[in-house]
Amino acid sequence: MVSTAKNTLTLKTKRALQERILDDATKVGDKLPTEKALALELGVSRTTIREAIAALRADGLLEAKHGVGVFVSQKLDLDAHAVQGSDSFHFSASMLDILELRMAVEVHAAGLAASRRSWAQEEKIWQAADAFKMAFANNDSTEEADWAFHRSIAEATNNEAFREFFDRMGLAIRPWRAPQGAKLGTLITPPYLSKSIDEHDAICEAIATGDVERARECMKNHIGRSQMRFRGLMRGADENDLETSNVLDGEQ
Known part of the structure; x- marks a missing residue:
């Protein structure tokens, strides 16, 4: 049950971040806020933010640059x-x-x-x-x-x-x-x-x-x-x- 709840929370967080990416105000190349800032904004742990970002990286929507941050690489529904x-x-x-x-x-x-x-x-x-x-x-x-x-x-x-x-x-x-x-x-x-x-x-x-x-x-x-x-x-x-x-x- 704990694992199922955790997966559901990660999925909801992923969708929230995806909506941010698809927003007209967001452009390819834009940098996401820090994990800490996103965790505070969405009311979840930094681990959940990290998992959601990893999923969106795998989908090709985000790109992580070591020591710099996470950036929007594509906008796709x-x-x-x-x-x-x-x-x-x-x-x-x-x-x-x-x-x-x-x-x-x-x-x-x-x-x-x-x-x-x-x-x-x-x-x-x-x-x-x-x-x-x-x-x-x-x-x-x-x-x-x-x-x-x-x-x-x-x-x-x-x-x-x-x-x-x-x-x-x-x-x-x-x-x-x-x-x-x-x-x-x-x-x-x-x-x-x-x-x-x-x-x-x-x-x-x-x-x-x-x-x-x-x-x-x-x-x-x-x-x-x-x-x-x-x-x-x-x-x-x-x-x-x-x-x-x-x-x-x-x-x-």
């Missing part, structure tokens, strides 16, 4: 963005909660795909992985290719519920990502995307060889890395620490 194209559904849960949900669904989906995929479905998974590589090489947004990759695995389960889950949830269960040519959020960076290419290939190989347990493990590592990085952000880790972090057994 994340709630509206999440609703668009997803049957007007969106989660109010934190990204960590959403990643935990994806872990449960997609690890099982990868295992089912390894045992049930057709040749055509396997080819579609490879094509999506190749499209991700091409987008990254061309410095284009990888978001749609990444989603197509995960969606194609759900389709290869040959279980309509998995396919419907992805189709209905849409943007609501994936982190918002800036195009690579634009300013990236701290969570999604070029080194992160480069590593994702290797992880996609490992997942493809496991599915193609029908190795159910390997497919599950590769998907677990793939999503688990996002979980670890997001936890790092919540703890205030810098980008170098995030890039070198590994998925540890039991952390999922």
Whole structure:
């Protein structure tokens, strides 16, 4: 109950800060007040402010400059963005909660795909992985290719519920990502995307060889890395620490 209340308070604080960012008086490049000032203004602890700021940094709306402060890096209505194209559904849960949900669904989906995929479905998974590589090489947004990759695995389960889950949830269960040519959020960076290419290939190989347990493990590592990085952000880790972090057994 304490954890649930804490998560709710952090979410409310995040929304309050997001409203400040979206206010017409706030411009890209503006510096936020100090943690102490925000805590007094919103009536919460500095720890809650720190967690809310970390979440908004991961969303790409804020940028922290060591020794200087926290600045507005983009103005984007994340709630509206999440609703668009997803049957007007969106989660109010934190990204960590959403990643935990994806872990449960997609690890099982990868295992089912390894045992049930057709040749055509396997080819579609490879094509999506190749499209991700091409987008990254061309410095284009990888978001749609990444989603197509995960969606194609759900389709290869040959279980309509998995396919419907992805189709209905849409943007609501994936982190918002800036195009690579634009300013990236701290969570999604070029080194992160480069590593994702290797992880996609490992997942493809496991599915193609029908190795159910390997497919599950590769998907677990793939999503688990996002979980670890997001936890790092919540703890205030810098980008170098995030890039070198590994998925540890039991952390999922």
